[in-house]
Amino acid sequence: MQHKTKIDAKKDKQELIITREFNLPIELLFKAYSESELIEQWMGTKVIKLENRDHGSYQFETSHEGNVMFKANGTIHKVVPNQEIVRTFEMENMPIGVQLEFLNFEKITNDKSKLTIQIIYKSEKHRAEQLKLPFEYGLNMAHEKLEEILINLK
Amino acid sequence: MKLRRDVFQAISDPTRRTIITLVAASAMTPTAIAENFDYSRQTISKHIQILTECELLKQEQKGREIYYHLNPNGMKDIADFIEPFRKLWDDRFDKLEAVMKNHRSKS
Numbered sequence: 318m319q320h321k322t323k324i325d326a327k328k329d330k331q332e333l334i335i336t337r338e339f340n341l342p343i344e345l346l347f348k349a350y351s352e353s354e355l356i357e358q359w360m361g362t363k364v365i366k367l368e369n370r371d372h373g374s375y376q377f378e379t380s381h382e383g384n385v386m387f388k389a390n391g392t393i394h395k396v397v398p399n400q401e402i403v404r405t406f407e408m409e410n411m412p413i414g415v416q417l418e419f420l421n422f423e424k425i426t427n428d429k430s431k432l433t434i435q436i437i438y439k440s441e442k443h444r445a446e447q448l449k450l451p452f453e454y455g456l457n458m459a460h461e462k463l464e465e466i467l468i469n470l471k
Numbered sequence: 472m473k474l475r476r477d478v479f480q481a482i483s484d485p486t487r488r489t490i491i492t493l494v495a496a497s498a499m500t501p502t503a504i505a506e507n508f509d510y511s512r513q514t515i516s517k518h519i520q521i522l523t524e525c526e527l528l529k530q531e532q533k534g535r536e537i538y539y540h541l542n543p544n545g546m547k548d549i550a551d552f553i554e555p556f557r558k559l560w561d562d563r564f565d566k567l568e569a570v571m572k573n574h575r576s577k578s
Contacts, residue, residue: 345574348574349570355574359569448495451556
């Protein structure tokens, strides 16, 4: 089966390209990125600040049981409604550093649209730090799953 | 299924998982890898050996030094490495689509 979301991470490069087609009109796809309440719903984070305009900025924060688990922020360089967002993104207290993001919104049909995100990291190493986050999490899950299976076999 | 079990064994150890992520960023000599740990060179060599036997790491001789990198056996290993990251975005975008469909039906 063809994956809906594609990640293109070429070797020896410091960028990633994420592409995804949505069964949504382009206006709705763009709206998902420009309204705080909607971002909160699909990203599962609290939006502390969002000025979705040229030279604006934003701040996200996620808490779990009263503890802040995740903080991210960035500046918005350019916004062209239903077409483009250029912004930076940085997770606080992480070794990934700031990244530059080019979000490209494309209309396919009236009910279909495509999002392409080009992310540029400071270096290939910074990109690897980003990629290994869910990778390590996945490995831990795989390992726990394996332990579970082994325990059940005993 | 033998290989799969071996790979699981290889990644079951946190030190070996760290080694994988280190060399995923760039090829490294055993000395450079060992510098990231408080363990003895011998201990790290043993971990490297296990990872190599499981075909997760590959050796490359450059002059007098041996470098280890993620096994580039096709792009499959890289794809496996990225897969959890891809899955994370796929889930996130599924959520976006669901949220926006719901939003549209409300308005």
